[in-house]
Amino acid sequence: xxxxxxxxxxxxxxxxxxxxxxxxxxxxxxxxxxxxxxxxxxxxxxxxxxxxxxxxxxxxxxxxxxxxxxxxxxxxxxxxxxxxxxxxxxxxxxxxxxxxxxxxxxxxxxxxxxxxxxxxxxxxxxxxxxxxxxxxxxxxxxxxxxxxxxxxxxxxxxxxxxxxxxxxxxxxxxxxxxxxxxxxxxxxxxxxxxxxxxx
Amino acid sequence: xxxxxxxxxxxxxxxxxxxxxxxxxxxxxxxxxxxxxxxxxxxxxxxxxxxxxxxxxxxxxxxxxxxxxxxxxxxxxxxxxxxxxxxxxxxxxxxxxxxxxxxxxxxxxxxxxxxxxxxxxxxxxxxxxxxxxxxxxx
Numbered sequence: 001x002x003x004x005x006x007x008x009x010x011x012x013x014x015x016x017x018x019x020x021x022x023x024x025x026x027x028x029x030x031x032x033x034x035x036x037x038x039x040x041x042x043x044x045x046x047x048x049x050x051x052x053x054x055x056x057x058x059x060x061x062x063x064x065x066x067x068x069x070x071x072x073x074x075x076x077x078x079x080x081x082x083x084x085x086x087x088x089x090x091x092x093x094x095x096x097x098x099x100x101x102x103x104x105x106x107x108x109x110x111x112x113x114x115x116x117x118x119x120x121x122x123x124x125x126x127x128x129x130x131x132x133x134x135x136x137x138x139x140x141x142x143x144x145x146x147x148x149x150x151x152x153x154x155x156x157x158x159x160x161x162x163x164x165x166x167x168x169x170x171x172x173x174x175x176x177x178x179x180x181x182x183x184x185x186x187x188x189x190x191x192x193x194x195x196x197x198x199x
Numbered sequence: 200x201x202x203x204x205x206x207x208x209x210x211x212x213x214x215x216x217x218x219x220x221x222x223x224x225x226x227x228x229x230x231x232x233x234x235x236x237x238x239x240x241x242x243x244x245x246x247x248x249x250x251x252x253x254x255x256x257x258x259x260x261x262x263x264x265x266x267x268x269x270x271x272x273x274x275x276x277x278x279x280x281x282x283x284x285x286x287x288x289x290x291x292x293x294x295x296x297x298x299x300x301x302x303x304x305x306x307x308x309x310x311x312x313x314x315x316x317x318x319x320x321x322x323x324x325x326x327x328x329x330x331x332x333x334x335x336x337x
Binding site for chain 2: 030032033034046049050052053054056057058060061062063065066096099100103104105106
C-alpha cells in the first residue's frame with residue numbers, strides 16, 4: 001500500500017522535475033569561436049573578428065604606421081563602403097581595428113575628426129576647440145593616415161549548394177602625399193545547402 | 200555464388216573511393232635561400248586523432264620591422280583526406296601574463312590530404328614575448 005502510494009507520488013512529481021531542469025535552452029557561448037552560428041546570408045560576428053584580426057596583423061607587420069616623423073602616428077577612419085545586400089554597421093569592423101592598433105602602441109586614433117567634419121565624440125571636440133580658443137594654441141594634430149575601405153558580397157549557387165564570399169578591403173593612405181602606403185584584403189567564404197540558409 | 204559479376208562493381212567502387220581522397224604534390228627550391236629561425240617547442244596532445252590529421256612539423260619566429268613578434272607554424276596532414284580544423288594563437292608578455300586581443304580569435308581553416316601548410320600570426324603588442332597555439336578539431 002505504502003509502496004503504491006510512494007510510486008504514485010513520484011510519478012506525479014516527475015513531469016514537474018523534468019520541466020524545472022530542462023531550462024530555456026539558451027546558453028552562453030564564446031564570441032567568435034567555433035560554436036557560433038554560421039549564416040550564409042549575413043556577416044557573422046566571427047567574420048568581423050577574423051577579418052579585423054587578419055588585416056590588423058598584416059598592417060602592424062608591414063611597419064607602415066612606424067614611418068612617421070613624430071610617432072606614434074595619428075589615424076583617422078574614413079569611408080568604409082558597404083557593398084553588400086544587407087544593412088551593416090561598419091564599426092563592427094573598424095572598432096576592432098582601432099582597438100588593436102591603439103593597443104599596439106603604433107598609432108593613436110582620433111575621435112574628434114571624422115568624415116564630413118562629424119566627430120565621433122562631439123563633446124571632446126567641443127572641449128578641444130574651447131581649449132584651443134582659451135590658450136590661443138592649436139593642439140589638434142592632423143592625422144598622419146586615414147583608413148578607408150569597402151565590404152563586398154559575392155554569391156554563387158550550384159544546385160542545392162549556396163556560397164557567399166565577403167571581401168573586406170582596406171587602404172591606409174598617407175595624408176601628406178595622398179598615396180596608399182598599405183593595402184589589405186581578407187576574404188571569407190561560406191558554403192552551405194539550401195536547408196542551412198539562415199535568416 | 201559466382202563472384203565474377205561483382206568484379207566490375209568492385210572496380211568502379213575502388214575508382215570512386217580513390218577519387219574522393221585527393222592529396223597534394225609539391226615542388227620547391229632544393230637549395231632554399233630563406234633560413235627559418237626554428238624554435239624548440241613543447242606540445243601537449245590531448246586529441247590524438249587531430250594530432251594525426253593536423254600534425255605540427257615545426258615552429259619558427261621572427262621580429263617584424265616594427266618590433267612585433269611574428270610566429271609561423273608548419274602543419275602536415277598525415278591522412279589522405281581534407282581536414283577542417285580551428286586554431287587560435289595566444290600571446291604572453293615578459294611576465295607570462297596573457298595579453299587578450301583580436302589576435303586570440305578562433306580561426307577556421309582546412310588542410311588537404313598530405314598537404315603541408317603554414318599558419319602564422321603577429322603579436323598584438325611589442326610587449327608580447329611568448330605565444331601558444333591551440334588546434335581544435337572542427
